[in-house]
Amino acid sequence: MTSPLKETICHEAEALGFDAVRITSPDAVGVAGQRLVEFLAADRHGDMTWVATTADRRQHPTLLWPQVRSIVMLGMSYAPASNPLDVLEQPWRGGISVYAQGKDYHDVLKSKLKALAASLAAHSGAEVKVFVDTAPVMEKPLAAAAGIGWQGKHTNLVSRVHGSWLFLGAIFTTAELPADAPEADHCGSCRRCLDVCPTRAFPAPYVLDARRCLAYLSIEHKGHIPAEFRSAMGNRVFGCDDCLAVCPWNKFAGAAREARFHARVETDNPPLAELLQLDDGAFRARFAGTPVKRTGRDRFVRNVLIAAGNSGDASLLPKAETLLADSSSLVRAMAVWAMRRLTGDRLGDGVRRRHLSREGDTEVRAEWHDAPAPHGTPAP
Numbered sequence: 142m143t144s145p146l147k148e149t150i151c152h153e154a155e156a157l158g159f160d161a162v163r164i165t166s167p168d169a170v171g172v173a174g175q176r177l178v179e180f181l182a183a184d185r186h187g188d189m190t191w192v193a194t195t196a197d198r199r200q201h202p203t204l205l206w207p208q209v210r211s212i213v214m215l216g217m218s219y220a221p222a223s224n225p226l227d228v229l230e231q232p233w234r235g236g237i238s239v240y241a242q243g244k245d246y247h248d249v250l251k252s253k254l255k256a257l258a259a260s261l262a263a264h265s266g267a268e269v270k271v272f273v274d275t276a277p278v279m280e281k282p283l284a285a286a287a288g289i290g291w292q293g294k295h296t297n298l299v300s301r302v303h304g305s306w307l308f309l310g311a312i313f314t315t316a317e318l319p320a321d322a323p324e325a326d327h328c329g330s331c332r333r334c335l336d337v338c339p340t341r342a343f344p345a346p347y348v349l350d351a352r353r354c355l356a357y358l359s360i361e362h363k364g365h366i367p368a369e370f371r372s373a374m375g376n377r378v379f380g381c382d383d384c385l386a387v388c389p390w391n392k393f394a395g396a397a398r399e400a401r402f403h404a405r406v407e408t409d410n411p412p413l414a415e416l417l418q419l420d421d422g423a424f425r426a427r428f429a430g431t432p433v434k435r436t437g438r439d440r441f442v443r444n445v446l447i448a449a450g451n452s453g454d455a456s457l458l459p460k461a462e463t464l465l466a467d468s469s470s471l472v473r474a475m476a477v478w479a480m481r482r483l484t485g486d487r488l489g490d491g492v493r494r495r496h497l498s499r500e501g502d503t504e505v506r507a508e509w510h511d512a513p514a515p516h517g518t519p520a521p
Contacts, residue, residue: 146265147318153260154215157253158399160303161216163287163321167202167209167313173282173292174200176347187352188362195277202313205277206270211318212311213261214280214287216298217250219243219402220306220394225382229375232452234410235445238356238380239306241432242404247273248430249401250310258312267316280309288321294346295334295384301327304391308402327390334384339373343384355381359444360436365474365504366447376448378416378441379433408433413452416445417460439469446475450482458483470504477508 147164154162177196186192198205202212221239228236240246250273258269272278281298285291290300290307299305301324328346335343342353351357355377358366366374385391397403407427419427424438433441446464449457461483464476 144319146261146316149264150213150257150261150318154213154257157257158217159215159253159257160218160398161214161289161300161307163214163284163289164318165212165214165283165287165323166320167212169212169286169320169323170200170202170279170282171286173279173285177279180349183350185348185350185352187357188364189351189357191277198277199279202278202283206313208268208315209270209313211314211316211320212283212287213257213314213318214284214289215250215254215257215310215312216284216289216300216303216307217246217253217310217399217402218303218306218394218397219246219308219399220303220391220397221404222396224386226386228410229377231410232376232448233413233454234376235378235413235416235448236376236410237378237408237433238382239385239404240308241379242408244401244430245432245434246308246402247275247432249399250308254310254312258314261312261314261316265314265316267314269315270313272311272313274309278311280311283311284309286323288324291324291326291328292347293326293334293388294328294332295343295388296347296349297385299327299388299390300394301390302393304394305385305388306391306394306397331389333387333389337383337387339375339381339383340370355383363440365471366443371447371478372451374444374447375451376413378413378444378448379436405431407431413445413449413454413457414460417442417449417457417464419445439471442467442469442472443475446472446479450475450479453483455483465505474504474508477505481508 151162181193202209219240225239228234254271258271262269281292284298290298293299297305298307300307340353340355342350344350355374359379408431421438428434449461461476461479464472467473
């Protein structure tokens with residue numbers, strides 16, 4: 142079903158560079174709401190307490206804005222031009238998730254959504270609100286209900302046209318717009334996304350345990366990454382694309398049209414040797430305007446040190462040793478871990494004496510003595 146207003150919205154969305162635009166209703170979250178309840182009940186959200194505190198609004202968009210009558214769901218492709226898994230064969234480089242290699246998608250999408258929402262309001266007199274990932278909106282279930290794609294077994298949205306590579310945004314409006322039909326699930330018997338996961342973060346199809354997910358651990362988790370997952374991180378320093386990259390529907394996806402989503406030199410899987418030298422100022426300068434900046438320097442360098450330890454590259458030892466004197470205990474502890482990995486646990490007594498003198502530095506001492514670091518301890 143269509144209408145003159147809906148046709149206008151679709152034409153203007155295409156002109157603004159959106160790759161997908163569909164309409165759904167605010168009561169379309171459906172079974173995803175129950176899946177969210179189960180996800181939270183099993184504590185699979187880890188440190189993401191905001192998911193629990195906003196669960197009701199996520200399940201019921203009318204609790205977020207009672208006046209909403211229709212939801213315009215929009216997608217922009219960020220599909221890479223090459224296979225993002227190639228970097229895993231280059232252990233001297235730091236793997237950065239495709240979505241974070243270009244301009245922060247929040248900024249790009251929000252400006253376009255605001256322009257489209259303003260036009261919608263002008264044409265209809267309706268009220269509008271714009272959302273891009275920062276509000277309690279279940280974008281993926283709503284996009285599936287609108288027919289942009291379906292939630293695959295890896296819980297991410299999959300499109301028959303754009304594969305797993307879509308940024309999503311939403312316009313809530315008081316306008317009554319005809320809804321589109323939902324997309325059917327086309328995963329079939331395929332298990333590639335489940336089987337490729339290096340930490341087995343999927344206890345079942347369509348179920349994610351964030352506490353085992355390398356994307357969550359390297360971006361959202363503020364403390365020590367549990368020792369059991371550090372080897373599996375390989376050289377990933379921000380995010381993980383494994384389950385997205387192996388989806389067979391990606392074969393239909395062309396590279397992103399939006400140039401601002403293309404990889405920058407600064408974020409295109411840089412050498413670990415460069416990343417180990419980043420102080421706070423250099424980190425902020427290098428990753429300004431990209432999603433990488435959100436982790437903060439200490440958590441990012443934590444990840445880089447784990448990648449260095451996994452690299453087997455002994456030339457990184459001097460840089461890792463320098464970080465034993467870092468102001469962050471999180472960084473110091475991971476420097477110990479990296480050095481022990483790179484030397485086969487043959488660090489000299491001199492190194493120990495120089496760097497075990499801090500009073501109460503329990504996190505660093507734990508790494509020296511094989512005791513598990515306090516995983517819930519936040520970074521300083």
